[in-house]
Amino acid sequence: MPEIPFTLRQLAYLVAAAEDGTIAAAAARLHVSPSAISDAITELEHGLGAVLCVRRRAHGLTLTSAGVHTVTRARTLLHDARELGRSLQSVEGELVGPVTIACYPTLAPTILPPLLDGFGAAHPRVTLQIEETTSDALAGRIESGQVDVAFVYDTLIPGAPRREKLFERPAHVLLAASDPLAAAETVRLEDLVDRDLILLDAPPSSEHTLSMFASRGLTPHIRHRTSSYEAVRTLVGRGLGYGVLVQRPANAASYEGYPVAMKEIAPPVAPVGIDVIWSATTAPPPRVRALIDFARSIDWAPAR
Incomplete structure (x- = not known):
């Protein structure tokens, strides 16, 4: 049987350097010296007879076409090796x-x-x-x-x-329980466009909300933007505006305890x-x- 010209450790060090972009970053993550990773990559290149990467002190590490191929195959080999070890540590069916x-x-x-x-x-x-x-x-x-x-x-x-x-799930409109629209069965986007919107500004939520209005030729008035789902509910609960959300918590109150109302949009919007x-x-x-x-x-x- 021919000798395998590389080790799993050499492959692991190459993959780590490729993912982190520099040998120094990979060494810090793996808690080894940069020279250990550099030497392992050099030995791997000698064993495979191919240049796998270009190393520049100021620009990090760039894979060659052979390096890209090797990293792709190495990930599969390392994955299979880890799974082999775990299979031997488990009982049948566990x-x-x-x-x-x-x-x-x-x-x-x-x-x-x-x-x-x-x-x-x-x-x-x-x-x-x-x-x-x-x-x-x-x-x-x-x-x-x-x-x-x-x-x-x-x-x-x-x-x-x-x-x-x-x-x-389709998006819904979130209103303060004291809002006059909270008594309606459904809410039209046209009835909201001149009001203050508390926008959940986290992709893809923000894009989805704005596209719903745009599809009806509307541009909402954004009062506040936040990347926090619960912050939207809290600001709405205080009566500072309305929100458009997808997820529906069972609790009909904000984080602060202010009651809120979830209302379906009419005409219905496409579910997410x-x-x-x-x-x-x-x-x-x-x-x-x-x-x-x-x-x-x-x-x-x-x-x-």
């Missing part, structure tokens, strides 16, 4: 190992509690690592294997991952889908597949 879950902040209060509670209880040896992140920060992280699965709105999905819709996404290039290990299946089994109907 799921073991980490699952990194990314979730948009506005979805986290809806998605994470039933997922962490139910799946965590069923599979105690699976470590669920949570990252609340926006769509721009998520880009590339599923493809690189840094994130195993993510829960996102279907209006803005980075890359081309595998995906499955879990549920969908909430998807689970995962890598299209790497088959998910059993524990990730099990988490996806568990998410599909949950009744996501909002509490009434």
